[in-house]
Amino acid sequence: MTTTDRKYQYREALREAMIEEMHRDERVFLMGEEVAYYNGAYKVSQGMLDTFGPRRVIDTPISETGFSGLGIGAAMYGLRPIIEFMSWSFCLVAADQIINNAPKMLYMSGGQFGVPIVFRGNNGAGGQLGSTHSWCVESLWAHVPGLKMALPATPRDAKGLLKTAIRDPDPVFFLESERILGIGAHGDKDFSRYLHGKWAPPEVDEDSDENEDFLVPFGQADIVKSGADCTIVTAGRPLHFALEAAEQLEKEDIDCEVIDLRTYRPLDLQTVLQSVRKTNYCVVVDQSWPFASVAAEVAMQVYEHAMDDLDNKVIRVNSDDVPAPYNRRLEQEMLPNTRKIIEAVRTVTYNT
């Protein structure tokens, strides 16, 4: 397998992962709104109807409760559904199915019925979509035991993690970001300095079976940038903000270590702890609200296991604790943006 820095989009990665796994396993199918004839509301599933036909790439009406529950039932009965939410914001109307049924079935049945399903779609502010359409569901759903949660920040991880998710025997909540679907297409900022060799997955060789082997395991964080002065822990879209912050902080001689958790469940705490033991400072960045958030959980676990290694409190950077506004400036301000991360790092390292 070769590793390249070729131009490569996040949406291509998702598509490639699904296509490969559908070729590999007849039980895998894709279902969701506009995934087939429309080629995907965000063009993630472009061409997949042509490749697999309407038996395996299936358009649904706007019936989230119905088709996500259908997926769970089908998974209990031996299939491996990929259920696309046009946006994770729309999973809320199907909450009972996805958090009551999927993650608890195995437990309720005393280990008899697993639910090998992937729920995937855009998560987080898509750009002025207002408060009902800008949900960051990570903290909401990571609360629930029995599900796994991945949130890739690069095309490479998107592909590797999605393939792992599809093969995983448990329900996986796969959180993508509309804002990064298309970056890396034509010279957009892709932080190749830090992501050298990490942007694109290995090139697909049509004549080889090795393609199948590109998997990114769950529960393994990635040290995207190593550094000595302060640990920034994040995942998903905010990784891009964190890298931008790290780049600017370097000019101030603050050398950040940026850790991409990649999955929240399971959570790779060891990598975080090792880093904190080295840097003695920690900032956690998470795009959901601060109250009872993943960031709060990570910070708490750092306190529980590395209190003595910290030279200051842990600082969380979240979205502001308010519904998402429509106005562009307000929305930018609300997000865990680069400025907020820089300020947090300066504060925590006593560089104010």
Place this chain on the structure above:
Amino acid sequence: MTTATGKKSSSSSQPRDGGRPSDQLDDQRLLELLYDMMLIRRFEERTMQSYMQQKIGGFCHIYTGQEAVAVGSIAALRPDDPVITAYRDHGHALARGMHPRYCMAEMFGKITGCAKGKGGSMHMFDRPNEMYGGHAIVGGQCPLGVGIAFAIQYQKLDRVCLCYLGDGALNQGAFHEAMNLAAIWKLPIVFALENNMYSMGTHIERGTSAAHDLSVKAAAYDMRYAECDGMDMCEVYDCFVDQVARTRPDEGDPDNSEGPVLINVVTYRYQGHSMSDPQKYRTREEVGEKQNEDPITTLSRQLMDQQRATQEQLNELDAEAKKAVLEAVKFAGDSPEPELDELYTDVYLEPYPPYRKGDLPQMVEEAEDRARDGDGRQKQD
């Protein structure tokens, strides 16, 4: 009459016999309604332009083609009847009397917008005009509409809630639960199905059972059903006047109502689903064919055929609509952005730190001032 998929049957071209509610509308009123449709049309043209110029962001859904639905149905209401709809809501807001400047300013994200720039295109709220929003989750407004109707019944008022939904919402659980609740409690609600045949790229025949006969959806809930041609304002008006009257309870006697109704209003959207829709699921010919049934042209022609208006008058009206919209765009452009600390207002009515109490939108304050001066709820322009 039309069938559920919009093929016209011959009856809709029958001559008017003078016995319909729209025959009772005087020239002035008809011209007002035509103006409202022209205003929406011109407004949406500028909305699209402003979106292209990136003055408007987010999801933006254009109402052109469907003007007769909002205008004809709202004309059949009293000013104190509440209205609620989905996200394709600019037309309803304007038809309900929201001044175009507050509607446009909202989409520009300005503090002068109807929701102070916090809601955007999909969330047109106008308390003084009894508009309970613009709602962005498909079907989500249906239970809310039922709740408004419940409150009407509870307070023994003689009002009717008008709740719009798209054909896509027919497949959402919230719609079905709302229908059942409305039916078992005989709530005063009119469900206006704006059947433009598509939910995004999905034709109704592909996503909805019994698309050829939607009356069965109402029958399943033991509810009244009606349908009308949404491309003809007078037909919409006639149908809604009749149905609203049957649903309207007496003041103090909520039982004296024929209960809820589902009205299938067959219409068509000219533009893509939102501003980013390549529309590969339908042909240019199909769109062109529908544009031949244009609701504004239809009403204009009816008025001229009946010698109730001259071409000149109509041109003047249209020029007036254009002018109003230009003024709205200018107002929106000139208005200030909300301050950053507006993030923390309007989260609670009794805020605790770090939240703060917000001011009401300029639109509401002005309306309340006018109400104090004795001419509240009056439509401007």
